[in-house]
Structures are given as structure tokens and as C-alpha cells.
Amino acid sequence: MPQTEFFPFESERYQSDFEGRHGTDLSGSGGRPLRLVDLEDLKPGTIARLSEEGWGYPPVPGTEALRAGIAVQYPGASPENVLVTVGAAEANLIATTGLVAPGDRIAAMVPHYLQIHGIARNLGATVDEIPLRPDRGWALDLDVLDRAVGEKTKLIAICSPNNPTGRVLDTAERAAVIAAADRVGAWILSDEVYTGLERDAGAETASLWGDYDKVVAVGSLSKALGLPGARIGWLVAPRAALQLAWRRHEYAVISAGSFDMAVAEVAFDPAVRPALVARARGFLASGFDKVAALVARHPNRLSVTEPQATSLCFIGLGAGVGGADFARRLREERDTLVMPGSVFGGQDFDTDGFVRITHAVAEDRLERGLAAIEALLN
Numbered sequence: 001m002p003q004t005e006f007f008p009f010e011s012e013r014y015q016s017d018f019e020g021r022h023g024t025d026l027s028g029s030g031g032r033p034l035r036l037v038d039l040e041d042l043k044p045g046t047i048a049r050l051s052e053e054g055w056g057y058p059p060v061p062g063t064e065a066l067r068a069g070i071a072v073q074y075p076g077a078s079p080e081n082v083l084v085t086v087g088a089a090e091a092n093l094i095a096t097t098g099l100v101a102p103g104d105r106i107a108a109m110v111p112h113y114l115q116i117h118g119i120a121r122n123l124g125a126t127v128d129e130i131p132l133r134p135d136r137g138w139a140l141d142l143d144v145l146d147r148a149v150g151e152k153t154k155l156i157a158i159c160s161p162n163n164p165t166g167r168v169l170d171t172a173e174r175a176a177v178i179a180a181a182d183r184v185g186a187w188i189l190s191d192e193v194y195t196g197l198e199r200d201a202g203a204e205t206a207s208l209w210g211d212y213d214k215v216v217a218v219g220s221l222s223k224a225l226g227l228p229g230a231r232i233g234w235l236v237a238p239r240a241a242l243q244l245a246w247r248r249h250e251y252a253v254i255s256a257g258s259f260d261m262a263v264a265e266v267a268f269d270p271a272v273r274p275a276l277v278a279r280a281r282g283f284l285a286s287g288f289d290k291v292a293a294l295v296a297r298h299p300n301r302l303s304v305t306e307p308q309a310t311s312l313c314f315i316g317l318g319a320g321v322g323g324a325d326f327a328r329r330l331r332e333e334r335d336t337l338v339m340p341g342s343v344f345g346g347q348d349f350d351t352d353g354f355v356r357i358t359h360a361v362a363e364d365r366l367e368r369g370l371a372a373i374e375a376l377l378n
């Protein structure tokens, strides 16, 4: 029977509707974007080289140089394991449509960006949710994980570092996810776009790639590498699974843009990538303290778990306050845009008691946004 109901992608829909229309915007997730001149500083000659680039059709799976640059980040991967996509958004779409069929089940953590959930539901699959526990610092509920993954589960959707909570799966949680997938032969679709935005300046979050043979890892230029507008993402997958995604990539977009891939090659230069990650991490250094200070002034109203990674804070608003209504009033009364928590909740896990903000914006913007939140609270 054809599937008739269409589930929109609520978080992107919210941004489409309201982004760019408010004086103070704390709704983004991409950090502070780079300019071409910043890349020129890091790799002199970039502008001259890009000016000479012919804008022909690029290789459909991505240029050899870019696929090789990406593969280096994933131990054991070769360029043949890499498909360059139009953002991680396309990677999530073509991986999910390649691996999930109508009538299948997927297990997916919530709260989450919910792209994979929506795609699976629109395909006619059923989503079993695995909650992150707010009372345990957004740890994964391992008992529910075990119950959520059954014989019909084709795919487990993971997002670590997590949007919207900033939580990174710990060693036991990673092992539990892999054990659950292995028990039923399911794929793990690991959305790792926030890798590199760890707040403790230590090593980058290890990919799930290489820990289990049925992993598709998804990455992007959008977050730690500061180039969301380049619209370059990728997936790293075993070759057979990569082919499933590649065939769908041909239908959807043929290939990513040639200019964007040339920019991405610069970002993956071994001398440039570490500098981009250091730059992005620099923006994470002090903003959260301001958010924590706001929460500390209203201990009976607000709560927040310090994110381990990302610039994102998922702020609890306390009993009886709805995040959708709070976000609407911030827009209408304070000209301030935040993300309502409800767009990150699932079918069973109500996250309307939260709002998501970024703390990695310019200091004056963050202060204006936090002042607006405080004024509305008061």
C-alpha cells in the first residue's frame, strides 16, 4: 500500500521559516563560517588556484584527492570507501534509503536531529526510539536499547557528538550499540558531523567506523571545519553499502559541486585541517560559562547539562513551560531566535520542555540572546 502521510523535517522547517528574520539568532549549529581569504591565509595560493579551476562536472563520487583526504581520517578506509555528498544531509538521505525498506524497523536515539527518523518513517519503516536520559546527563538508556533492537531492525541511527545535547557516547555505550547491532545483523548509521568540536581540547571523537563491519559513518565540512555553505559532506562505508548510496546519489544530485570540492580539498590539506579544528574549538571556549551563569541565577526554572562537544546547549525550562511557546514568545516579543526542543523529540520522547541554543556566536550576540531569555523568564 502506498504511504500517504509525509512527515516534514521539523528542525530544518523551523529554520527555513524563521532564520534571517530576527535581530538575535542563537538557533544555528554551524559555528562561525570561514571566508575564502581565511583559507588563503592558511594555504597561500588558494585563491589563485580556485580562480583557475574550470567548472566542469566533477567525478560523481568526489575527486580522488578529496576522497583520499577524507579516507585518511578513518583508520583502515581507502578512497573507495568514501562517497562525497551534498552535505551530510544528502549522505543521511541516500544511506537511509539504501539500507531501509518499507516495513523494516530502525532504532534511533532521541533527542536527535531527526533527519534519519523522518526519512525512515517516510519510507514506510517503523522507528523504535532509544532515549538519552536527561536525569543521567543524557546517557543512552541501555535497557531500552536492548529492547528497541529486534530481528526486524535494519539500522541503528546514532548521533555522537549529539545534536542537540552535546553528549558523546562513552566506551560502554559504544560497545552496547555495536553488540545490539551485531546481535541482529543491523547496520549502524553513525552521524558524526560534530566530530572535532570536543570542548576539552583532547582527541577528536573516534568514529564508529572500524569497530564493526556494518557501519556507515557520516561527516561534513559544516561544523568543525567551518564551511557549512560549501555543502560538502560524505559517507564512509563498506564498498557494497557505498554502491547502494552511490546509485541514489546519481538520481538525487549526480555529484556535489566542483568549486565546493576544490574548497574541501584545501580544508583537508594536512596543514589546514588541524588549524580549522583549532579555530572552531576556540569559539567554544567561553560561551558556555555565560549560559551556565544564566542557569545558576534561575536554579528552580532552568537546567542544562554541560555539553562535552558542540556549541549546542539543550536548556530545560522547568515544569509547565513549553519550549515551542517559549521560543515563539522570544521571537515575537524579544526578536530572538532559538530552537524549540520539540523539533528534536521523537514520537515517544517529549522534548517540548527544552530549547536549544548555540553559545559559539559573537559575545555580544550571545549576551543579547541570554538577556532576552532572562527577560522573558522574569
Ligand SMILES: Cc1ncc(COP(=O)(O)O)c(C=O)c1O
Pocket: 029, 086, 087, 088, 089, 090, 113, 159, 163, 191, 193, 219, 220, 221, 222, 228, 232, 233
Ligand atoms: C546531526 C546533524 N547531521 C547532519 C546535519 C546536516 O549537515 P550538513 O550541513 O553537512 O548537510 C546537521 C546539521 O545541522 C546535523 O546537526
